[in-house]
Amino acid sequence: MSLETSPECAALVESALRVVRDHYDYPSLRGVLASEAGWSADRWREFAALGWLAAPLAEEAGGLGLPPSVASALMTALGAAAMSEPLPGQLAFGAGLVGAAPATPARDMLLERWLAGAALVALVSADSESPIGVRTDGPGLRLDGHAGAVPDGGIADVFVVEAADPAGDRACFLVAADAPGVTRHVHRAADGRSFADVVFDGVRPGDDARLALDGAAMARAHTLHALLLAAETLGIMRALVGLTARYLDQREQFGRKLIEFQVLQHRLVDMQLETVRSESMLAVAEHACDVQGFSAAAPLVSAAYYQSARSGRRVAEEAVQLHGAIGMTDELVVGHYLKRIVANGLIAGHAERHLAQAACARGVVPPSE
Amino acid sequence: MLFEAALADTDRAFLAEVRAFLDAELGPEVYQAEDALRSQVCDHPRQEAWIDRLRPRRWHVGFWPREHGGAGLSQVQNYLLLYEQGRRGAPLLSPLSITYVGPVVMAFGTREQQQTLLPAIIDGRDHWCQGFSEPGAGSDLGSVATFAERRGDRYVVNGSKIWTTDAHHANKIFCLLRTRREPTKDALSFLLIDMDAPGVDVRPIRLMSGDHEFNQVFFDDVEVPVENLLGDEGGGWAVSKYLLEMERGAFVFGGRLRRRFELLLTSARSRRDVPRAFWDEAARVDIELMAYEATEFRLGHLRPREQQTAAEPNVIKIGWTETIQRLDELALMIAPSAWLYESERENGASKGGLPMASWLAGYFNNRAATIYGGSNEVQRELICRSLRRALA
Numbered sequence: 005m006s007l008e009t010s011p012e013c014a015a016l017v018e019s020a021l022r023v024v025r026d027h028y029d030y031p032s033l034r035g036v037l038a039s040e041a042g043w044s045a046d047r048w049r050e051f052a053a054l055g056w057l058a059a060p061l062a063e064e065a066g067g068l069g070l071p072p073s074v075a076s077a078l079m080t081a082l083g084a085a086a087m088s089e090p091l092p093g094q095l096a097f098g099a100g101l102v103g104a105a106p107a108t109p110a111r112d113m114l115l116e117r118w119l120a121g122a123a124l125v126a127l128v129s130a131d132s133e134s135p136i137g138v139r140t141d142g143p144g145l146r147l148d149g150h151a152g153a154v155p156d157g158g159i160a161d162v163f164v165v166e167a168a169d170p171a172g173d174r175a176c177f178l179v180a181a182d183a184p185g186v187t188r189h190v191h192r193a194a195d196g197r198s199f200a201d202v203v204f205d206g207v208r209p210g211d212d213a214r215l216a217l218d219g220a221a222m223a224r225a226h227t228l229h230a231l232l233l234a235a236e237t238l239g240i241m242r243a244l245v246g247l248t249a250r251y252l253d254q255r256e257q258f259g260r261k262l263i264e265f266q267v268l269q270h271r272l273v274d275m276q277l278e279t280v281r282s283e284s285m286l287a288v289a290e291h292a293c294d295v296q297g298f299s300a301a302a303p304l305v306s307a308a309y310y311q312s313a314r315s316g317r318r319v320a321e322e323a324v325q326l327h328g329a330i331g332m333t334d335e336l337v338v339g340h341y342l343k344r345i346v347a348n349g350l351i352a353g354h355a356e357r358h359l360a361q362a363a364c365a366r367g368v369v370p371p372s373e
Numbered sequence: 374m375l376f377e378a379a380l381a382d383t384d385r386a387f388l389a390e391v392r393a394f395l396d397a398e399l400g401p402e403v404y405q406a407e408d409a410l411r412s413q414v415c416d417h418p419r420q421e422a423w424i425d426r427l428r429p430r431r432w433h434v435g436f437w438p439r440e441h442g443g444a445g446l447s448q449v450q451n452y453l454l455l456y457e458q459g460r461r462g463a464p465l466l467s468p469l470s471i472t473y474v475g476p477v478v479m480a481f482g483t484r485e486q487q488q489t490l491l492p493a494i495i496d497g498r499d500h501w502c503q504g505f506s507e508p509g510a511g512s513d514l515g516s517v518a519t520f521a522e523r524r525g526d527r528y529v530v531n532g533s534k535i536w537t538t539d540a541h542h543a544n545k546i547f548c549l550l551r552t553r554r555e556p557t558k559d560a561l562s563f564l565l566i567d568m569d570a571p572g573v574d575v576r577p578i579r580l581m582s583g584d585h586e587f588n589q590v591f592f593d594d595v596e597v598p599v600e601n602l603l604g605d606e607g608g609g610w611a612v613s614k615y616l617l618e619m620e621r622g623a624f625v626f627g628g629r630l631r632r633r634f635e636l637l638l639t640s641a642r643s644r645r646d647v648p649r650a651f652w653d654e655a656a657r658v659d660i661e662l663m664a665y666e667a668t669e670f671r672l673g674h675l676r677p678r679e680q681q682t683a684a685e686p687n688v689i690k691i692g693w694t695e696t697i698q699r700l701d702e703l704a705l706m707i708a709p710s711a712w713l714y715e716s717e718r719e720n721g722a723s724k725g726g727l728p729m730a731s732w733l734a735g736y737f738n739n740r741a742a743t744i745y746g747g748s749n750e751v752q753r754e755l756i757c758r759s760l761r762r763a764l765a
Binding site: 272273287295 | 375642663750756757
């Protein structure tokens with residue numbers, strides 16, 4: 005059965021676990037988070053060399069063309085790191101979006117740099133209240149507008165701008181982050197990831213900057229993004245159950261180990277049950293992506309995204325509670341995990357919105373509701 | 374099922390065979406009656422009628438090995454057979470004889486016991502009930518006190534068993550009881566007793582829904598031949614533990630729960646007074662149910678039992694019992710006060726979906742799900758043990 009792990013997948017997961025073990029103990033991660041860049045470009049090139057960026061990229065685009073479940077398994081294995089290096093966004097919008105666009109010289113050049121770990125992309129989506137506008141101006145086109153909270157926006161070298169023309173039709177353009185007319189205000193999110201508010205003021209995209217991507221291609225990339233965020237959350241949940249179990253087994257109060265208290269045993273088990281629930285829902289979504297493709301699998305990915313956000317928060321909140329005051333400190337990874345889990349439930353759209361989409365697409369809620 | 378595309382060709386062919394069989398054999402008169410059922414326990418005549426249709430293929434004992442008269446299905450095929458039956462509304466078969474007694478007789482019985490007891494289950498001559506719980510020993514099964522005193526070639530049994538599902542239909546009972554006075558587990562034995570033996574008395578216990586499933590069974594100087602011991606004298610705890618593992622791992626509830634959920638949605642859609650909160654909750658239950666279906670398959674049936682290391686059966690038991698209660702609670706969100714007094718006949722299944730009043734009886738009866746088979750608190754304790762073992 006295809007539910008078994010392929011050798012390629014096992015090798016990638018193994019490399020991920022090794023990287024987490026060797027480089028992502030929490031003191032090291034805190035060091036990176038406290039640095040000016042907030043992430044490690046060296047580490048990123050190492051990820052590229054390990055084949056992590058190539059894994060989900062189509063073979064005709066120079067990648068390995070491995071199924072979505074492999075990228076998902078990779079993210080789950082990396083969960084315990086809760087790193088600031090931007091894998092979910094890069095795999096979704098680098099491999100999943102730029103990599104899925106028909107070849108052009110500009111796109112091929114970007115992909116080559118991206119695949120080597122030398123360039124990052126960020127999607128400026130038109131699904132915002134005021135999408136970036138594109139119109140004809142003299143001999144060429146110009147882009148104008150303001151995009152808020154662009155994931156990976158502060159560290160991207162190239163923006164993929166989904167712009168709307170006056171008629172409302174959408175088109176995609178590659179715009180260098182340092183192109184004339186682009187200014188960005190960089191933010192570090194609560195979980196350490198980079199965001200930016202980006203202003204486009206009379207930006208003139210190059211002649212071959214246009215990518216032939218339609219709404220369906222865009223939706224597929226968003227689905228992959230949601231899948232990968234859910235996968236990372238699952239990895240964090242597993243780490244939290246292990247951390248909490250070890251803490252309860254070691255901490256003594258009232259003359260005995262905390263794990264001897266039955267009420268705490270049951271709460272620990274409930275954390276495990278939530279983790280199993282997310283794991284199962286994610287397995288359904290991964291399988292659907294592999295065999296049916298992202299479009300047909302989108303409602304199941306939404307379901308998995310919702311479930312991981314909901315279960316993930318419960319697990320992380322319980323982990324803080326069961327650790328007691330130490331769980332509130334910046335010194336312990338538990339708080340960082342909680343922040344990452346909350347972030348993962350917002351970045352690809354609010355989990356509650358995904359719930360509503362899944363319910364509608366699956367016919368649970370009647371159309372009139 | 375959720376992972377259909379991942380099935381091996383032989384399993385997919387088997388699934389097609391199951392579906393063709395159900396198309397031919399499972400008519401509306403069967404599934405409508407099953408849908409209206411008020412509890413997880415099937416009523417007997419309909420169950421027997423359904424077994425008669427399964428028997429030619431040995432699908433009522435699908436997972437039993439061929440050498441013992443079963444169909445010898447693989448774990449995945451057995452899952453498909455049970456999932457598909459539940460999804461289509463086939464009667465749920467009582468596990469007492471098929472899932473509990475059969476496997477322990479295969480594992481612990483003498484050759485002679487196997488040759489007499491197993492065919493009697495396959496042919497439908499024997500119907501078993503379970504003598505585990507006692508008034509003073511519920512979750513703490515190891516403290517049972519019913520005593521079997523050895524006198525020559527027989528035991529003389531005195532005491533009482535309680536919460537005995539289907540004792541009023543069964544002709545045999547398997548009992549965990551004490552053969553020595555010490556309070557230790559190695560003083561426990563597993564004894565098979567005829568219900569028509571002199572001194573056995575069955576008294577009904579009504580459930581809060583008014584239904585009769587439970588009984589108390591009294592033993593007053595009941596004489597049982599020593600050959601009716603299953604396993605060694607003093608070896609009853611091992612037999613019972615094996616049986617409880619079967620009890621927790623052998624069900625497939627995913628298809629049945631999914632069907633129940635869809636029937637509830639059908640009922641809700643036909644009504645005008647459904648609050649928005651119902652649909653919001655239904656959306657969440659849909660996903661939890663899907664996660665449960667996947668858990669049941671992945672943890673319970675994908676890997677061979679020997680390779681299951683953690684507390685898979687306990688996770689699954691908590692999963693289906695808490696999910697069915699979630700479904701019942703969802704149904705209560707649209708309960709009109711008339712459910713309190715209407716009979717199922719009066720409000721019928723005319724609009725499709727489930728007769729509404731049966732949801733209320735189901736809600737009451739299914740409160741038992743998190744108690745029986747080892748209460749969910751005991752299950753959590755067992756899961757915690759496996760988490761602690763993983764730390765070491």
